Amino acid sequence: MGKAKAKAKQLKGTMQETAGRVTGDPKREARGHAEKLAGKAQEAASKVKKLGK
Template structure:
């Protein structure tokens, strides 16, 4: 997965997390948080695979 897709996943996760927090839906909030962390991990992996890009 490229950096752009990983970043998009982070943004999507942040939106889910915020929506869950605002609506009081803890499950949605947790899913968003997990998706955001997955995106961060994928972005880090992309940096390791392609240093300097």
């Protein structure tokens, strides 16, 4: 997965996390946080993959 898709996933997670916090929905907030972290992991993997080339 490319860096742009990873950044998009981070943004989506941040938005979902914020929406959960604003609406008082802890499950939505947790899902957003998890998605944001997954995006960060994908971005890191993309960087490692790029260094290996």
